[in-house]
Amino acid sequence: MSRRQVLVYRQLPPDQLARIQQEHDVVIANPRVAGQKDAFLKALPTAEGMIGSSYPIDEEVLTLAPRLEVISSISVGLDQFSPDALHRRGITLCHTPGVLTETVADLLFAMVLATSRRVAELDRYVREGQWNRSVGEDLYGWDVHGKTMGILGYGRIGQALAHRAALGFNMPVLYHTRTPVPSGLPEGRAQPVTLREVLMQSDFIVLVLPLTEQTRGLIGPQEFALMKPGAILINGARGPIVQEAALLQALEHGQLRAAGLDVFDIEPLPVDSLLRTHPKVLALPHVGSATHETRRAMCEMATTNLLLALQGKQPLAAYSPAPAR
Numbered sequence: 629m630s631r632r633q634v635l636v637y638r639q640l641p642p643d644q645l646a647r648i649q650q651e652h653d654v655v656i657a658n659p660r661v662a663g664q665k666d667a668f669l670k671a672l673p674t675a676e677g678m679i680g681s682s683y684p685i686d687e688e689v690l691t692l693a694p695r696l697e698v699i700s701s702i703s704v705g706l707d708q709f710s711p712d713a714l715h716r717r718g719i720t721l722c723h724t725p726g727v728l729t730e731t732v733a734d735l736l737f738a739m740v741l742a743t744s745r746r747v748a749e750l751d752r753y754v755r756e757g758q759w760n761r762s763v764g765e766d767l768y769g770w771d772v773h774g775k776t777m778g779i780l781g782y783g784r785i786g787q788a789l790a791h792r793a794a795l796g797f798n799m800p801v802l803y804h805t806r807t808p809v810p811s812g813l814p815e816g817r818a819q820p821v822t823l824r825e826v827l828m829q830s831d832f833i834v835l836v837l838p839l840t841e842q843t844r845g846l847i848g849p850q851e852f853a854l855m856k857p858g859a860i861l862i863n864g865a866r867g868p869i870v871q872e873a874a875l876l877q878a879l880e881h882g883q884l885r886a887a888g889l890d891v892f893d894i895e896p897l898p899v900d901s902l903l904r905t906h907p908k909v910l911a912l913p914h915v916g917s918a919t920h921e922t923r924r925a926m927c928e929m930a931t932t933n934l935l936l937a938l939q940g941k942q943p944l945a946a947y948s949p950a951p952a953r
């Protein structure tokens with residue numbers, strides 16, 4: 629098998645990089661790192677395979693890469709690509725579903741607990757030297773167990789979250805997807821409902837659905853107005869699914885008790901973003917899958933995907949267009 633040209637556009641563990649270098653000629657250039665953008669652009673005309681994440685592979689990039697056959701994304705989400713456009717060009721787009729599911733569900737549940745029990749806020753209170761008497765009602769949190777968990781997007785991660793909520797914390801679960809799916813939980817523990825019902829009846833509303841043309845801006849002023857007063861929103865999906873201005877309004881006007889955000893419209897979050905300093909916001913730097921074990925598993929899977937696809941074999945997970953709805 630002939631050696632191919634591979635562009636690695638994010639750091640890989642050395643052993644995974646070595647697997648690629650054994651079979652192919654590699655250029656390493658991360659366009660998000662200062663001084664490496666030129667090398668990235670220069671490598672595109674000869675690149676036949678690419679592996680990386682967190683950088684938009686748009687028309688401009690593709691036009692510069694006429695020999696590209698395979699892109700292996702180190703992510704499950706595919707919103708950095710136009711998957712249908714890649715499919716039309718005959719480019720295989722691979723990703724890493726499954727290996728991060730439980731880890732992301734852990735983080736989503738951590739955000740549920742942290743917002744409701746005000747973990748980050750109370751940590752700041754202690755560090756700032758304000759703890760000089762027993763805390764009063766102004767610093768109490770709210771129970772999590774027994775509250776209603778609403779999940780928008782009931783795929784791999786949504787279902788793993790539902791297990792934690794229903795079986796670990798005795799929470800009734802409401803969930804919404806476009807295609808009906810069984811809950812995977814014992815009878816009576818979770819119900820499929822409409823988007824409106826999730827919004828109106830849940831104490832926690834957790835977003836864990838892909839960013840698509842349909843979901844961009846899905847949660848705006850009307851959706852916030854439907855939520856229970858005192859609901860908590862957790863966005864573990866993608867920032868642009870929530871209209872940030874409407875989110876700030878909902879926090880200001882007391883509609884929302886708190887928001888736990890792992891994702892934002894612009895990442896990294898701009899220093900002047902009002903969400904960065906808002907007292908009711910728990911803000912994380914997009915770390916749903918960021919554990920040593922899981923990031924390693926993602927890199928391994930993405931490397932395997934790349935190598936298989938370049939050999940003309942079926943990768944472990946690749947995008948294929950959904951049937952029209």
Ligand SMILES: NC(=O)C1=CN([C@@H]2O[C@H](COP(=O)(O)OP(=O)(O)OC[C@H]3O[C@@H](n4cnc5c(N)ncnc54)[C@H](OP(=O)(O)O)[C@@H]3O)[C@@H](O)[C@H]2O)C=CC1
Nearest residue numbers: 705781782783784785805806807837838842864865916917
């Ligand atoms: N914060 C982080 O670090 C991470 C974030 N993510 C995000 O989580 C997302 C989900 O991952 P995963 O669970 O593996 O993906 P899945 O494909 O398994 O699940 C996605 C779910 O969303 C549903 N969905 C899609 N479109 C809509 C819609 N318009 N309205 C309602 N439901 C919809 C799908 O069902 P149906 O199509 O039938 O509607 C499906 O149930 C990723 O796309 C990514 O954006 C993932 C990993 C880490």
Ligand SMILES: O=CC(=O)O
Nearest residue numbers: 702703704705917
């Ligand atoms: O956001 C992370 C992903 O894997 O998608």
